[in-house]
Amino acid sequence: MNIIVLVKQVPDTTEVKLDPKTGNLMREGIDSIINPDDRHALEAAVNLKETKGGKITVLSMGPPQAVDAVSEALAMGADRGILLSDAAFAGADTWATSYTLGRAIKKIGRYDLILCGRQAIDGDTAQIGPQVADYLDLPQVSYVYHIEKVNRKSMVVKRRLEDGFERVRAAMPALLTVIGELNLPRYPHVGRLIDACREKAPIEVWNAADIGVETREVGLEGSLTHVIKTFAPKAQREGEIIEGDVKESVRILTGKLKENRLI
């Protein structure tokens, strides 16, 4: 069974801070990690390989340093890594990203399954999986938290809903987006990590020409949505603060609630 896993390198947003003076993001010193959901996708792929055999290709689009994420994926058990990196890919929205990834997948060729994370913690869109699936004309199941059965022609998985779950059968090849509940990702194997960082490691870097796309179709130029403004979330309100004796404070507060006909 041949599996392609889409992996994104993201800044660890739990560490992102805003510069209090300028309101800008301070990116210095923030670690880059494999997007958390994508680790679960990788674990699922390695699991399937262990039971069904086959080959895992990791595919990532990002700046040159995103190769670290690809190496780490190899150390978790992937066989081949491809990094899509080109200045022309920069500034892509999900439309342009899904196109770029889709073209690369067509070049990779044969596969039975594509696995993605549900969403990336930097963009938080959860759009890439379904958009890639549509580009490739594949059935998709999102929010997958259990893989029950995989045959040659179809698979049965469970997907989370807000108030329960669905068991779904999907024809293969298919694309799944997975959530953290699916499994517990293994740690990268140290020996494999050392190998994956060697020059001979099975990692290729492809640019726009390699996947046969024009620069105006990808990156910022190929995007349909554009950020026109960013700003720090405003703290509105800032009302009245009551300090002092508990009974008295509560009395004042209930007075306010009555005034506003809330109680």
Next chain:
Amino acid sequence: MTVWIETANCNGCKRCIKTCPYGAVELREGKAYILEHCTSCGACVEVCREKAVLTDAEPRTIPDFSDRKGVWVFAEQRNGSLNRVSLELLGKAQSLAADLGQEVSAVLLGSQVSGLAKTLFGYGADNVYLAQHRALKDYRTIAYTKVFEELVKEFKPNILLMGATHVGRDLGPRVSRRVGAGLTADCTELSIDPEEGILLQTRPAFGGNVMATIANRYSRPQMATVRPGIMEAVRKKNNRGNLIKCRVSLTEKEIGTKVLEAVRETRGKVNLAEAKVIVAGGRGVGSEAGMKALFSLAKAFGGEVAGTRIIVEEGWLPVERQVGQTGQSVRPEIYIACGISGAIQHRAGIMGSRYIIAINKDPGAPIFKVADWGIVGDLHQVVPEMTRAVSQSMGK
């Protein structure tokens, strides 16, 4: 593509610096300077009024979209009941459509669901596009996508909104790719730009640390998914609309998926979205036993109990009671935050509340910045006292 500064034109206004989503522009000797970690996203190019930020990207012409009309809302239903977010979106759609001088339409797919059209009219739909088919009974990605594709091609909407639910976030991106339209995920604010007449879509980014406003100039419909609980459903009394029935043909083979089983888990159903009063606890509550006092206060108000992510991680409350960026957004009349610091990711879910009351022993806690009233004190004393006071006045 690359971005650079033409220093001769730069007047040091800092617009580009404020706009850069990546903090990759700074002022050096009074002029803008682009740092190494610039991603060439081009946000600075658009805001510069002095033509000092240049790019080798070719300027794009905006196609003529004058034939695209109407604000559409996906009416999400399951087993014949509408998801509340669809009604909230119709509320927002009414004001967007009014700004544009266009109509509001709901798109209703399913099997034997025509009865829901009345509700959709009652919440502001001028038109309901109804497609009914056995194959549409359960939500399935490809089946729903195909119907949307046909409707969009035929009726050419200007705007298409969906709830950012598990269904909407599955369907939205698929439809966007299919019809060739940009899509903005998880918006918290929508408005029409008065000059350009386009939809401005605002959403949190970078884990809620910044807000980004996104435009969709080069494709139609302008698509967005919107978080449940943020917009307000608005009734439109005696509204009569047109029911437009659409024919669809679908085969099992092209759909590719089959729902074998759909299970509702009755994990003590909580309905934070519709609660009028929410008493929420944070780490300051201290223990699972400490939550009891919050339940009593909620009971006095006839409200619900919720909590921060930390409370859920501690196991003091189940996950469906988590409020915030990765939890639910709520819009009660009163939100009472007890022992909550007010981290940005938590605040992201409560800003739609009509009144926010904060109880915290640290007067410097950020939650006070978003509160209408705050009590500085120990919640273990304040909460029971409030319960007494509220029960008394509600009893009267």
